[in-house]
Amino acid sequence: MNPIVLTTGDMLVAAALIVTSSALSFLLSLGLQRALLVSAVRMAVQLALVGSVLLFVFGHASVWLTIGLLAFMFSAAGWEAGSRQQVRLCPGWHFGIAGVATATGTVIVVLIGLLTALQPHPWYVARTAIPLTGLLLGNVMNATSLSMNTLLSAITRERQAIEARIILGATRAQAMNGLIRQAIRAALLPTLNQMAAAGIVTMPGIMTGQILAGMNPLAASRYQVLLMSLIVSGNLIGATFAAYLMAWHLTDSRGRLRLERLLSRSRD
Amino acid sequence: MIAATYAAGTLALEVQGLCSAYGVPFTFSVLTGQCVAITGPSGSGKTVMLRMIADLDPHEGEVRINGQPCLDMPAERWRRLVQYVPAEPAWWSDIVLDHMADTDEVHDLIGRLGLREDCLRTPLSRLSTGERQRLALIRALLLHPRVLLLDEPCSALDAATTDRVEAVLQAVRARGTAIVLVSHNMQQAARMAGKRFRIAQGHMEEIAP
Incomplete structure (x- = not known):
C-alpha cells in the first residue's frame, strides 16, 4: 500500500476546520478564536520550517x-x-x-x-x-x-x-x-x-x-x-x-x- | 530511665563566637547536667541560635560537645546528640506511632508528662498543641541526647502540666543531659536554670543569680 500524500487541497480542508472552529468560538462567546488562529498559524509555520530543515539535513547526510x-x-x-x-x-x-x-x-x-x-x-x-x-x-x-x-x-x-x-x-x-x-x-x-x-x-x-x-x-x-x-x-x-x-x-x-x-x- | 553516663562538672556544650551571616556572636558553655536559660524579646535571635547549635542552619564560630567540634562529627550523629525541640514541633505523619515505638519507656514518659494513654493511637491532628508539645519532647528524649535544646517547651501548658514537664527535665539532667532552655517565662527560667542569659540590643549578657 502506498502512503497517502496530502495535497494543497487537503491543507485547505485543515485550514477550513480551524476557521470553522474559530467561528463557532465567536458564536458561543468562548473568546478562543484569536488563540485558535494564532496557534494554528504558528503550528503550520513551525512544522513547515521543521520539514524544510529536516529535508535539508537528510539531503546533506x-x-x-x-x-x-x-x-x-x-x-x-x-x-x-x-x-x-x-x-x-x-x-x-x-x-x-x-x-x-x-x-x-x-x-x-x-x-x-x-x-x-x-x-x-x-x-x-x-x-x-x-x-x-x-x-x-x-x-x-x-x-x-x-x-x-x-x-x-x-x-x-x-x-x-x-x-x-x-x-x-x-x-x-x-x-x-x-x-x-x-x-x-x-x-x-x-x-x-x-x-x-x-x-x-x-x-x-x-x-x-x-x-x-x-x-x-x-x-x-x-x-x-x-x-x-x-x-x-x-x-x-x-x-x-x-x-x-x-x-x-x-x-x-x-x-x-x-x-x-x-x-x-x-x-x- | 537510663543511668547517668557522664561525670558531673565536665563540659557538655561549648559555644564560641557562634553567629549567622547577620546576627550577633554567642559564646557560652553548659556543664553536664546543667540547665542554661536564654531569654530575650521576640526576634532577638534565640531560635536561630538553637538552630545553629543543632547544625540546622549555616553558621560561623564553633560548637563542641564533649570537646568535639560539630564539623568533626557526621551531621546525623551530631543532631542525635544535640536534640532540638522547636516551639512548634513538626510531624511527617498524622500517626503518633510513626514517630516513636510503642515501648515501656514511651509509656513511662506519657504517664509522667500527664498525657492520656490513648494519645499514641489518636491522630496528631486531633491532639491539642500542649499534647503535641509533650509528644515532641518524648520523641527527642527517646534518643537520650547529650544536650537538649528546648524552645518554649511549656508555652501551651497549664501550671500543673508545666510542673510535670519540669520534673521530667530535672530527671533528665540528673542522668547527665545538659539543657539549653529558651523561654519568655522568667519564673521558669529562674526555677530551671543555674545560669541565665539575656539577649538584647545585639548582645548576650549573663543575668546575675
Whole structure:
C-alpha cells in the first residue's frame, strides 16, 4: 500500500476546520478564536520550517549538521522543562538540572533504540536519529518538568516535616526519599495511563501515523511497543535524575535544608 | 530511665563566637547536667541560635560537645546528640506511632508528662498543641541526647502540666543531659536554670543569680 500524500487541497480542508472552529468560538462567546488562529498559524509555520530543515539535513547526510540540530533541540528542551515551575532555583541551577536530566534520559534510550532494535547504517543517520530523538526528547522533557514541579511544591509544603526528620538524625536522603518517590511517580503517571489505554481507549499517534503512511498494522504495533518502552524508560531516567539532582542541590553537605536557594515567582 | 553516663562538672556544650551571616556572636558553655536559660524579646535571635547549635542552619564560630567540634562529627550523629525541640514541633505523619515505638519507656514518659494513654493511637491532628508539645519532647528524649535544646517547651501548658514537664527535665539532667532552655517565662527560667542569659540590643549578657 502506498502512503497517502496530502495535497494543497487537503491543507485547505485543515485550514477550513480551524476557521470553522474559530467561528463557532465567536458564536458561543468562548473568546478562543484569536488563540485558535494564532496557534494554528504558528503550528503550520513551525512544522513547515521543521520539514524544510529536516529535508535539508537528510539531503546533506552530514554528521555535523545532525549534531547541530540535536544540540539546538536539547537546549530548547532543557529551557522548556525548566520554565514551567512556580517555584524555581536560581536560573543557572534550574535550567542546568532540567537540561542535564532531560538530556541524560533521552540520550540513554535513544542510543539503546539506535544500537539494538532499529540499527540503521550508520547508527547516527539523521533520518532515524533525529525523529527518534525528537519524539523521546519531548516526552522526557515533560516527565522532567513534572518531576521538578512536584518535588519543588512538596519540599516547600513539607519543609517542617522534612526538617523534623533531619532533627532526629535522618540523612538528607532518608528525610526526602518519600517526596522524591512521589515526584517520580507523578512524572510517570501520564505515560503509564497512555500505555494502559493504548489500543483500547486511544489509537497511539505513532501507530496511526505509520498505518496511514502505508505500514502493515501489526508491524506498526511493534514499532509502537518499542517506542512506548523507550519513552517510559527515558521518562523514568529523566524524572529520577531531575528529582535527585534537585534534592541534592536543596540540601548541603551537612544535610541541612537550604530553601533560601529557591526563588518564588508568580506567573500571570 | 537510663543511668547517668557522664561525670558531673565536665563540659557538655561549648559555644564560641557562634553567629549567622547577620546576627550577633554567642559564646557560652553548659556543664553536664546543667540547665542554661536564654531569654530575650521576640526576634532577638534565640531560635536561630538553637538552630545553629543543632547544625540546622549555616553558621560561623564553633560548637563542641564533649570537646568535639560539630564539623568533626557526621551531621546525623551530631543532631542525635544535640536534640532540638522547636516551639512548634513538626510531624511527617498524622500517626503518633510513626514517630516513636510503642515501648515501656514511651509509656513511662506519657504517664509522667500527664498525657492520656490513648494519645499514641489518636491522630496528631486531633491532639491539642500542649499534647503535641509533650509528644515532641518524648520523641527527642527517646534518643537520650547529650544536650537538649528546648524552645518554649511549656508555652501551651497549664501550671500543673508545666510542673510535670519540669520534673521530667530535672530527671533528665540528673542522668547527665545538659539543657539549653529558651523561654519568655522568667519564673521558669529562674526555677530551671543555674545560669541565665539575656539577649538584647545585639548582645548576650549573663543575668546575675
